[in-house]
Amino acid sequence: RKTGPSNSGGKITVTYGKKPTIGIINLTATAISNTSVTISQEVEFTSTAATNMDITANPETMASRDVDVLISSDISASVTDIMGNPVENETVTFTISSASYSGNFNVTSSPALLNTTAITDADGLATIPFVPGSFTTNSTDPKYSSTATGNCTVTAHWGTLHKPILITWKNYPYLSVKT
Numbered sequence: 001r002k003t004g005p006s007n008s009g010g011k012i013t014v015t016y017g018k019k020p021t022i023g024i025i026n027l028t029a030t031a032i033s034n035t036s037v038t039i040s041q042e043v044e045f046t047s048t049a050a051t052n053m054d055i056t057a058n059p060e061t062m063a064s065r066d067v068d069v070l071i072s073s074d075i076s077a078s079v080t081d082i083m084g085n086p087v088e089n090e091t092v093t094f095t096i097s098s099a100s101y102s103g104n105f106n107v108t109s110s111p112a113l114l115n116t117t118a119i120t121d122a123d124g125l126a127t128i129p130f131v132p133g134s135f136t137t138n139s140t141d142p143k144y145s146s147t148a149t150g151n152c153t154v155t156a157h158w159g160t161l162h163k164p165i166l167i168t169w170k171n172y173p174y175l176s177v178k179t
Contacts, residue, residue: 003032022046050087052080055156055163057130064150064169065109065134073130073167075113077156079120086124090158093117094128097153106136106143111152111169130154132169147172 002014012029024044031037058074065071077092096113111133118126135148151168 046081046083048081048085048087050079050090050158051082052084053092053156053158053161053163054078055154055165057154057165057167060165061168061170062132064132064148064171066137067171071132071169072114073132074127075130075154075156075165075167076125076127077118077120077158077163079124079126079158086120086122088120088122088124090120090124090126091117092120092126093157095155095157096130097155099133099150099152101151102147102149103145104143105145105148105150106138106141107133107150108136109134111150111167113154126156130167132167135171145171 004012004014006012022045024042026040026042028038028040055075055077058076060073062073063071075094077094079087079090079092081087094113094116096111099107099111101107112131113128114131115128118128120126133150135150136144138144139146148171149168150170151166153164153166155162155164
């Protein structure tokens with residue numbers, strides 16, 4: 001039981017929590033001078049321990065390095081608690097699978113992760129850069145193609161969770177949006 005005076009706006013502020021246990025608590029406020037004036041509110045105390053992870057790529061499909069040498073993608077793992085709130089300072093490891101291609105092309109560079117680990121920030125995001133592969137630009141090469149496509153899977157590993165995402169790169173025009 002806590003009491004307090006109201007401010008000039010008629011509001012009373014009382015701090016309640018942190019609690020060492022999780023659960024649903026019913027808080028009730030009652031006016032001391034008129035006990036018929038009352039209001040109740042259920043509040044839930046949950047664990048802030050990290051429990052979930054998801055992976056995204058921005059963009060998932062991009063130009064190959066022979067089209068744009070500066071192209072890259074941000075691979076992000078989002079670590080959250082049971083209520084979806086971000087969790088900071090969690091280490092996430094990333095791996096890349098072998099690339100596969102839509103044909104027999106002259107691949108001049110393989111895709112790569114520029115880092116393999118990252119620590120979640122205040123927004124719960126661990127982000128690393130991904131660099132796509134590239135294809136030959138020599139049109140006299142018998143393995144040259146103006147419609148070459150490659151892809152690979154990047155997987156985020158956090159604790160016992162492993163989440164994959166398919167990344168694709170192309171050497172021909174297509175629509176892509178990076179937000």
